[in-house]
Amino acid sequence: MNHFVSVADVPDIPALVSRALAYKNDPYQDVTLGERRRIGMLFLNPSMRTRLSTQVAAQQLGMEAVVFNVGSEGWALEFEEEAIMSGNTVEHVKDAAPIMGKYFDILCIRTFPSLKNREDDYSELYINQFIKYAGIPIVSLESATLHPLQSFTDIITITEQLALQGKLDTATGKPARKPKIVLTWAPHVKPLPQCVANSFAQWVNAWGEADFVITHPEDYELEPSFTKGATITHDQDEALKDADFVYVKNWSTFNDYGKIYVNDPEWMLTNEKLALTNNAKVMHCLPVRRNVELSDEILDGPNSIVTTQAGNRVWAAQAVLSELIRRK
Amino acid sequence: MNHFVSVADVPDIPALVSRALAYKNDPYQDVTLGERRRIGMLFLNPSMRTRLSTQVAAQQLGMEAVVFNVGSEGWALEFEEEAIMSGNTVEHVKDAAPIMGKYFDILCIRTFPSLKNREDDYSELYINQFIKYAGIPIVSLESATLHPLQSFTDIITITEQLALQGKLDTATGKPARKPKIVLTWAPHVKPLPQCVANSFAQWVNAWGEADFVITHPEDYELEPSFTKGATITHDQDEALKDADFVYVKNWSTFNDYGKIYVNDPEWMLTNEKLALTNNAKVMHCLPVRRNVELSDEILDGPNSIVTTQAGNRVWAAQAVLSELIRRK
Amino acid sequence: MNHFVSVADVPDIPALVSRALAYKNDPYQDVTLGERRRIGMLFLNPSMRTRLSTQVAAQQLGMEAVVFNVGSEGWALEFEEEAIMSGNTVEHVKDAAPIMGKYFDILCIRTFPSLKNREDDYSELYINQFIKYAGIPIVSLESATLHPLQSFTDIITITEQLALQGKLDTATGKPARKPKIVLTWAPHVKPLPQCVANSFAQWVNAWGEADFVITHPEDYELEPSFTKGATITHDQDEALKDADFVYVKNWSTFNDYGKIYVNDPEWMLTNEKLALTNNAKVMHCLPVRRNVELSDEILDGPNSIVTTQAGNRVWAAQAVLSELIRRK
Numbered sequence: 001m002n003h004f005v006s007v008a009d010v011p012d013i014p015a016l017v018s019r020a021l022a023y024k025n026d027p028y029q030d031v032t033l034g035e036r037r038r039i040g041m042l043f044l045n046p047s048m049r050t051r052l053s054t055q056v057a058a059q060q061l062g063m064e065a066v067v068f069n070v071g072s073e074g075w076a077l078e079f080e081e082e083a084i085m086s087g088n089t090v091e092h093v094k095d096a097a098p099i100m101g102k103y104f105d106i107l108c109i110r111t112f113p114s115l116k117n118r119e120d121d122y123s124e125l126y127i128n129q130f131i132k133y134a135g136i137p138i139v140s141l142e143s144a145t146l147h148p149l150q151s152f153t154d155i156i157t158i159t160e161q162l163a164l165q166g167k168l169d170t171a172t173g174k175p176a177r178k179p180k181i182v183l184t185w186a187p188h189v190k191p192l193p194q195c196v197a198n199s200f201a202q203w204v205n206a207w208g209e210a211d212f213v214i215t216h217p218e219d220y221e222l223e224p225s226f227t228k229g230a231t232i233t234h235d236q237d238e239a240l241k242d243a244d245f246v247y248v249k250n251w252s253t254f255n256d257y258g259k260i261y262v263n264d265p266e267w268m269l270t271n272e273k274l275a276l277t278n279n280a281k282v283m284h285c286l287p288v289r290r291n292v293e294l295s296d297e298i299l300d301g302p303n304s305i306v307t308t309q310a311g312n313r314v315w316a317a318q319a320v321l322s323e324l325i326r327r328k
Numbered sequence: 329m330n331h332f333v334s335v336a337d338v339p340d341i342p343a344l345v346s347r348a349l350a351y352k353n354d355p356y357q358d359v360t361l362g363e364r365r366r367i368g369m370l371f372l373n374p375s376m377r378t379r380l381s382t383q384v385a386a387q388q389l390g391m392e393a394v395v396f397n398v399g400s401e402g403w404a405l406e407f408e409e410e411a412i413m414s415g416n417t418v419e420h421v422k423d424a425a426p427i428m429g430k431y432f433d434i435l436c437i438r439t440f441p442s443l444k445n446r447e448d449d450y451s452e453l454y455i456n457q458f459i460k461y462a463g464i465p466i467v468s469l470e471s472a473t474l475h476p477l478q479s480f481t482d483i484i485t486i487t488e489q490l491a492l493q494g495k496l497d498t499a500t501g502k503p504a505r506k507p508k509i510v511l512t513w514a515p516h517v518k519p520l521p522q523c524v525a526n527s528f529a530q531w532v533n534a535w536g537e538a539d540f541v542i543t544h545p546e547d548y549e550l551e552p553s554f555t556k557g558a559t560i561t562h563d564q565d566e567a568l569k570d571a572d573f574v575y576v577k578n579w580s581t582f583n584d585y586g587k588i589y590v591n592d593p594e595w596m597l598t599n600e601k602l603a604l605t606n607n608a609k610v611m612h613c614l615p616v617r618r619n620v621e622l623s624d625e626i627l628d629g630p631n632s633i634v635t636t637q638a639g640n641r642v643w644a645a646q647a648v649l650s651e652l653i654r655r656k
Numbered sequence: 657m658n659h660f661v662s663v664a665d666v667p668d669i670p671a672l673v674s675r676a677l678a679y680k681n682d683p684y685q686d687v688t689l690g691e692r693r694r695i696g697m698l699f700l701n702p703s704m705r706t707r708l709s710t711q712v713a714a715q716q717l718g719m720e721a722v723v724f725n726v727g728s729e730g731w732a733l734e735f736e737e738e739a740i741m742s743g744n745t746v747e748h749v750k751d752a753a754p755i756m757g758k759y760f761d762i763l764c765i766r767t768f769p770s771l772k773n774r775e776d777d778y779s780e781l782y783i784n785q786f787i788k789y790a791g792i793p794i795v796s797l798e799s800a801t802l803h804p805l806q807s808f809t810d811i812i813t814i815t816e817q818l819a820l821q822g823k824l825d826t827a828t829g830k831p832a833r834k835p836k837i838v839l840t841w842a843p844h845v846k847p848l849p850q851c852v853a854n855s856f857a858q859w860v861n862a863w864g865e866a867d868f869v870i871t872h873p874e875d876y877e878l879e880p881s882f883t884k885g886a887t888i889t890h891d892q893d894e895a896l897k898d899a900d901f902v903y904v905k906n907w908s909t910f911n912d913y914g915k916i917y918v919n920d921p922e923w924m925l926t927n928e929k930l931a932l933t934n935n936a937k938v939m940h941c942l943p944v945r946r947n948v949e950l951s952d953e954i955l956d957g958p959n960s961i962v963t964t965q966a967g968n969r970v971w972a973a974q975a976v977l978s979e980l981i982r983r984k
Contacts, residue, residue: 028364036684038712048402048424052394052431056366059392064715066708072400072728074704075943084947086845091943095955095962096704099942102967103708189414286427287403287419291412299423306423311430356692376730376752380722380759384694387720400728517742614755615731615747619740627751634751639758 001323005127005140006148007199007206013155014173014207020156020319024312027060033325034063040104041067041141044077044126045112049286049313050141050149054108057317061325066104079129093126097133106324107134110141113193115258121145122223137324145223147195150285151203153316157309158210158245161281178211179244180278184236185216186293187263188250196285197251198226205229215239219253219261236267243277248284248294271297281305329651333455333468334476335527335534341483342501348484348647352640355388361653362391368432369395369469372405372454373440377614378469378477381641382436385649388642394432407457421454425461434652435462438469441521443586449473450551465652473551475523478613479531481644485637486538486573489609506539507572508606512564513544514621515591516578524613525579526554533557543567547581547589564595571605576612576622599625609633657979661783661796662804663855663862669811670829670863676812676975680968683716689981690719696760697723697797700733700782701768705942706797706805709969710764713977716970722760735785749782753789762980763790766797769849771914777801778879793980801879803851806941807859809972813965814866814901817937834867835900836934840892841872842949843919844906852941853907854882861885871895875909875917892923899933904940904950927953937961 003009010016023029039058041051051067058065070077077096078089085092100107109130113121121144131138140148162168162175169176183200197214201222204212212230214222221232233239240246248269253259268291274280282304288294298304331337338344351357367386369379379395386393398405405424406417413420428435437458441449449472459466468476490496490503497504511528525542529550532540540558542550549560561567568574576597581587596619602608610632616622626632659665666672679685695714697707707723714721726733733752734745741748756763765786769777777800787794796804818824818831825832839856853870857878860868868886870878877888889895896902904925909915924947930936938960944950954960 038715040708043401046400046402048396048419049427051401052368052396052428055394056431059366066711068704068708069401072702073699073707073725074702078946082947082952085945086948090945091704092946095942095944095946098963099705099966100708102963103712103970286423288423289413289418290406290420290422291410292414296410307426307430310423310427314431371729374728374730376724376747377755379729380696380724380756383722384759387694397729614751616751617741617746618734618748618751619738620742624738635754635758638755642759 001327003131003138004148004320004324005131005138005143006146007151007203016152016319016323017156017159018173019322020312020315021160023060023318024315030322031060031062033322034058034061037105037325038064038066038103039106039108039321040100041065041108042100043067043069043110043141044071045110047110047141049310050110053313054141054317056314057321060318061321063321079125093129094133097130098135101135104136106137106139106321108139108141111143113144113195115191115193115252118254118257137327139320139324142195144193145195146199146202147285148199148203149313149316149320150196151199152320153309153312154200154247154283155203155207156316157283157305157312160312161245161305175209178209180242181210181212181245181247182239182243183214183247183249184239184269185220185267186248186250186269187265187267188289188293191252191258191260192250194222194251194254196249197222200247200249201226201230213239217262217264217267219255220251222251222254237273237276240273240276243280246274246277246280246282248282250293268293268295269298270295271301274298274303279303283309286310329655331459331466332476332648332652333459333466333471334474335479335531341535344480344647344651345484345487346501347650348640348643349488351388351646352643358650359388359390361650362386362389365433365653366392366394366431367434367436367649368428369393369436370398370428371396371438371469372398373438375438375469377638377641378438382469382645384642385645388646389649389653391649407453421457422461425458426463429463432464434465434467434649436467436469439471441472441523443519443521443580446582446585465655467648467652470523472521473523474527474530475613476527476531477641477644477648478524479527480648481637481640482528482575482611483531483535484644485611485633485640488640489633503537506537508570509538509540509573509575510567510571511542511575511577512567512597513548513595514576514578514597515593515595516617516621519580519586519588520578522550522579522582524577525550528575528577529554529558541567545590545592545595547583548579550579550582565601565604568601568604571608574602574605574608574610576610578621596621596623597626598623599629602626602631607631611637614638657983659787659794660804660976660980661787661794661799662802663807663859672808672975672979673812673815674829675978676968676971677816679716679974680971686978687716687718689978690714690717693761693981694720694722694759695762695764695977696756697721697764698756699723699725699766699797700727701766703766703797705966705969706766710797710973712970713973716974717977717981719977735781749785750789753786754791757791760792762793762795762977764795764797765799767799769800769851771847771849771908774910774913793983795976795980798851800849801851802855802858803941804855804859805969805972805976806852807855808976809965809968810856810903810939811859811863812972813939813961813968816968817901817961831865834865836898837866837868837901837903838895838899839870839903839905840895840925841876841923842904842906842925843921843923844945844949847908847914847916848906850878850907850910852905853878856903856905857882857886869895873918873920873923875911876907878907878910893929893932896929896932899936902930902933902936902938904938906949924949924951925954926951927957930954930959935959939965942966
């Protein structure tokens with residue numbers, strides 16, 4: 001593993017899941033591994049769980065994590081090649097990134113999409129420029145189109161739940177039978193990136209151990225290269241039937257990019273809808289708009305595993321960082 | 329001690345004072361105590377001394393302190409139960425707090441009052457919701473109505489001064505005779521919380537080792553449950569007479585909540601007024617508006633102990649954190 | 657060395673350069689030196705390289721670095737003596753600085769000039785007030801008129817380049833023959849401080865091992881006390897002739913203070929101009945406005961050493977911090 005920006009960087013998902021769960025069992029087992037190593041954490045956008053869980057993971061590996069909020073502590077970066085920088089951007093990534101490569105062993109970056117220009121966002125220019133110029137491993141803390149630490153956490157969490165339910169083949173680390181996993185769109189008050197949905201689809205498909213269904217209203221189709229392999233339906237009730245896991249998430253439109261079309265509150269998951277499932281565990285990446293995306297009754301009920309899921313962010317980050325350190 | 333949000337959390341004030349002074353004497357004596365422990369420090373509002381002194385205290389206990397500025401690095405939290413989150417708040421404390429409980433061993437929080445709705449502020453909803461949902465010890469870095477780390481520091485500082493003056497019974501750690509302590513209101517340019525005054529009153533009363541007088545102009549009465557036990561007077565000169573310690577602080581009105589009524593510059597402490605006292609030591613929590621709240625001549629004069637007091641913030645925080653670690 | 661705010665604080669420049677290069681060769685050789693020591697890093701203005709390189713340097717010395725963004729995490733400081741603080745400033749440096757002196761072993765401060773009032777800026781009131789009141793060593797992370805960590809880095813970088821070229825007398829650590837060093841003004845889109853130019857001039861002059869030329873358009877004269885000893889010319893081509901090092905930097909006017917007069921794009925360094933030099937190495941403190949201050953062809957070409965230079969910021973900071981620790 002040279003970088004961690006997409007599932008394509010991971011040669012063996014179940015092996016990485018095993019490592020993460022081993023850290024959960026014994027957090028400080030590799031506390032000397034990161035000695036005299038540093039990660040830089042660059043935030044072009046806000047973050048809570050990703051920020052904190054990565055700091056915790058670094059500490060448990062004995063590494064120093066240095067946080068830098070690019071906007072408020074520094075200045076606007078330029079990402080376009082050959083730019084004549086007479087505008088608002090103060091420093092080009094071509095100049096900033098190689099210096100990060102001198103100060104740190106691993107560079108972690110969060111950068112959101114504009115939601116204004118699909119082609120630009122889906123080119124992943126920002127994170128790709130850091131890969132191109134930093135000269136050290138890059139870890140995505142969520143980029144314009146993907147959120148791999150979240151999705152890796154999701155696979156860890158599903159695996160862990162299956163193990164708790166006695167449904168995991170412990171020899172292979174794979175499900176004894178494929179669980180039905182449903183990704184369902186949910187309403188929201190403002191247009192959100194497609195990252196979490198894209199990335200979850202990408203990881204579940206790459207993992208290949210699920211009967212995977214995506215459901216959303218018309219007009220909310222996702223980028224096909226990420227969803228390919230999943231069953232896609234506009235009928236939420238049909239999708240939820242016999243589900244083992246329901247992943248709830250809002251996203252804005254992909255085709256007519258970054259818009260909210262229908263925002264039907266009927267799409268919010270309730271206990272009534274949960275009754276259609278196979279007593280499914282309910283997941284969400286957080287933050288969640290209560291009683292808009294997800295009802296209190298679900299979030300406060302016995303089927304929600306969102307806190308466990310968010311807690312697992314630490315072990316995902318720790319497994320990824322440890323892989324990148326060992327690589328060097 | 330399960331939390332530290334009020335004097336009510338402290339079973340034995342003199343014992344905690346002794347521990348703090350022991351740390352002042354030997355800062356690193358418990359440097360292994362906090363190994364592999366982490367505190368999260370959440371700032372919903374700005375902070376300098378509290379922030380820095382707590383970070384220093386954590387380091388001296390061998391702990392990692394992770395700072396998170398909720399507003400600028402994250403997003404607005406919701407605290408109301410059953411809220412339909414279609415407004416500006418992005419995440420409910422019910423979801424955020426338990427995750428902090430997974431990432432940290434102790435959670436420290438600063439949250440100011442609105443000064444708009446007294447009932448809301450005095451319900452201490454924010455910090456109480458963290459206590460309810462985080463599942464780990466909560467330390468107040470100043471809340472809507474109290475500032476316990478400051479007030480604990482104030483008792484430490486008074487105790488230390490009495491010891492320096494040979495007026496402390498070293499066997500009990502208590503004053504040989506009760507010093508006269510005066511809390512006096514001072515002018516300011518904007519409406520401030522009542523926290524420091526409430527909390528100082530609460531701690532001096534709980535400590536029970538002082539002749540305690542509070543003086544302020546009419547209309548600046550504080551919440552009686554905090555001041556009960558103190559003598560209250562509108563005559564500042566009368567109050568200052570023979571005082572051993574004068575604590576200077578502005579606060580806004582409590583009854584007609586959050587207002588500035590009279591703002592008479594005559595209430596600013598001067599050397600002329602100090603002459604009424606028993607050569608009193610002058611205290612202030614800082615930041616202080618020079619020549620508005622307190623004159624240069626006092627702050628730069630021999631009776632001011634505000635720097636010593638602010639320095640003692642470290643030992644207060646260290647004593648509290650060490651108690652909370654030992655508890656676990 | 658008691659502070660580090662100007663070249664005047666450095667008794668022996670080549671010795672400090674040697675120490676920095678020794679750290680570059682073996683970064684952790686003094687990792688126990690800073691044990692149980694802390695630096696506070698106060699930012700009144702944004703910073704990237706200076707911030708990160710100083711944190712890295714502190715870590716490599718085994719010290720804790722505590723960052724505090726004064727504006728966003730705290731509040732506005734007052735620097736004028738005898739101020740009646742009824743305006744926007746919340747805390748006086750007379751009160752804040754001595755407390756920093758209690759919390760930290762070394763205090764590092766970044767503070768920019770206003771560019772509105774030359775006399776005020778050149779009085780260096782802010783950093784001098786910290787020196788006056790903190791009671792601990794002060795390190796400038798760039799002040800109103802100087803940027804000594806940058807300039808020290810620049811001397812390190814020049815020395816290192818000369819060594820690579822076999823042009824350094826290894827016995828003395830000094831050049832075998834004086835290299836020609838040219839500081840050239842460059843265009844920019846907004847008025848910038850004179851700090852980097854002032855400071856570079858001050859250090860090259862104090863170092864005394866160069867044939868030093870400064871070139872800029874009319875009206876961009878710098879403060880003579882810093883430039884004294886350099887040849888000053890308005891003819892850039894003449895200046896560049898046979899140069900071994902070209903330092904490119906924009907600054908605003910000094911006499912009619914803080915203005916942009918001519919902003920002729922012809923002053924941007926290009927390969928055509930570089931051809932006039934002795935195959936000069938090109939330096940810049942960064943951030944750089946590409947294709948405004950410096951062309952892509954130069955920055956991406958073989959003569960640019962800006963990344964090496966920025967990387968050397970770590971070793972400069974580490975040498976300075978280690979000197980200040982040893983002093984205590």
